[in-house]
Amino acid sequence: MSENGHHVVSPKIYATILVALLVGTWLTVQAAKIDLGPWNIVLALLIATIKMSLVILFFMHGKYSPKRTQLVIVAGFFWLAIMLGLTMTDYKARTPEPSRTATPPAIEIQRV
């Protein structure tokens, strides 16, 4: 705690997070080179989410923020989940439009 009551995160923690983020970056590249079928994207997003959480909790002091601020952070992702989730369910539940399945009309492109 500093004199005005704010939590000061030590450089040691920042350095640890830096190393974790670099390892995560290396890991996500290695994971992408293995064929996991539909699980490639799941693993990539999982690693990215863990990296994001580390940045928010430590670099952005989310862990040490007052409850009110933490609520705003969580609410932000809650709204994002609504936007992504509800749009995707709506999208998945529809029959495809003809334009999505048909081949686009051939356009002659003049190249120089």
Place this chain on the structure above:
Amino acid sequence: MHRTGELYGQYKTLDQQKETATLGMWIFLVTEILFFGGLFLTYAINRHEFPTAFGVGGNMLSLPLGFANTIVLIASSFTMAMSVWSAQTSNKKLVPIFLILTLVLGTVFLGVKVVEYKQKFDHHLIPGHGFDITYCSKNPAACQLEGKDLADEIKEIKEGVEAEGGVVALNAHAQLYFSLYFGMTGLHALHMIVGAGLLLWLILESRKGRFDANYNTPVENIGLYWHFVDIVWIFLFPLLYLINRHLA
């Protein structure tokens, strides 16, 4: 008005005053999450619809450059966090040093992005009239492709054409990928440029010794912004560069 550490009338304590500023910054960042969220949603729907074209498009990007840039940006987040720490512990001389490091790393990131954009321009991958996803497989010399890389590229384009049902369809849907690539990385780069401007101001102010344990709200809040831009890239990197790397 020259803001310093003094207490404004509407607050009880300095702590409350700072907390309010940080809360306001977070509310702004929430709007930014939703702003970028719309683009990620567009990406998700189109990738789901055209997985082959997105895979072919993704493999056209330079993995070494994207990987290096991710490391540069993560390092810049670390130096930004360290400048906040320097201010909080009243290491007034260290604050501008870490801020300058952050600005340098941010500029390196943007520079690499320029190199990448130029490469896409040379490879006919800018959406529009001249777009041609098959350009590199047909003109390997212009793309410095040879040996196994060239064979892989030709094979991938061939499979892409088959899966999409023709080269016209592959080109149309690969253009969707590249429109999103330029839209998302472009908006991200724009945020970086804004961040660089903010950093420049912070550097000038911190050199006057304005930020210490008592007053460091601008360092803290611009830091939050910088970390947010880093988070966006943490998602953009796997989503744009690593779609189908196991095929390449």
